[in-house]
Amino acid sequence: MANSFLTDKMIKDTIGRQSPPVRLNVETGAIIKFAQAIDDPNPMWNDEAAARSGPNGGIVAPPTFLRSLGQVRADFPFDMPFDRALDGGSDWEYFFPVRPGDDITAIATIIDINEREGRLGTMIFTKTTVEYKNQLAQTVATQTNTSIRY
Numbered sequence: 001m002a003n004s005f006l007t008d009k010m011i012k013d014t015i016g017r018q019s020p021p022v023r024l025n026v027e028t029g030a031i032i033k034f035a036q037a038i039d040d041p042n043p044m045w046n047d048e049a050a051a052r053s054g055p056n057g058g059i060v061a062p063p064t065f066l067r068s069l070g071q072v073r074a075d076f077p078f079d080m081p082f083d084r085a086l087d088g089g090s091d092w093e094y095f096f097p098v099r100p101g102d103d104i105t106a107i108a109t110i111i112d113i114n115e116r117e118g119r120l121g122t123m124i125f126t127k128t129t130v131e132y133k134n135q136l137a138q139t140v141a142t143q144t145n146t147s148i149r150y
Contacts, residue, residue, distance in 0.1 A: 005122050006115050010078050014126075017074040019108040024069050028100040031061045034068055060097035066141055072106045072130050073147075080149060082124055088146030096140045103135040111144075124149040 028048075035045040040062055043050035051059045098104065112127040130143040 004115065005081075005124065006113065011113055013077045014110055014113045017077065017110045019072055019074040019106075022069050022072045022106045024104045024106075026061060026065075026098055026100055026102040026104060028059055030068070031059055031065060031100060034065050035062055038062070038064065056097050056099075058099065060099055063092065063094055063141075065098060066104070066106070066132055066143070069104070069106050069132075072108045073128065074108050074110050080124070082122075082149035084150050086148040086150075088125065088148045090143050090145040092141060092143050094141045096134065096138050098132075098134070098140050102140075104132055104140065105134075106130050106132045118150065120150050122150065 032046045035042065042062070044054050044056065044060055045051075045062045045065075046059070048059055051057075108128050108130045110126060110128050113124065115122055115124050117123070126147050126149070128145055128147070130145070131139055132141045132143070134140050
């Protein structure tokens with residue numbers, strides 16, 4: 001690539017980098033407010049009486065609730081000169097319900113970084129996996145996302 005930015009060393013030093021842990025204590029009120037904010041009337045997230053007779057035995061967080069942790073990302077080991085960013089999409093896998101009282105810890109790991117030329121010039125694509133674990137060390141979900149810097 002004529003205008004290549006990433007070197008082999010930069011790629012090697014970046015893949016495997018992890019973020020500091022981000023923690024969130026899950027509260028019933030936060031789950032209910034989140035469900036209201038996204039206009040999701042499912043009683044599994046906002047009606048304790050109905051949720052108790054459901055498959056989870058009580059209120060659980062909607063799948064998108066984990067977004068309320070905010071950004072979980074690892075830093076690059078070099079200065080990134082590209083100041084514009086796009087969300088290239090996310091894939092989620094869910095393993096256990098997130099319940100009120102859970103203490104969720106999220107850690108992001110960079111699993112790939114590469115560059116491509118686009119209409120706007122050099123673009124850096126970074127693929128990251130975020131693992132969300134509860135206080136029982138159970139992985140409740142993973143998110144694999146792609147970010148694009150240009």
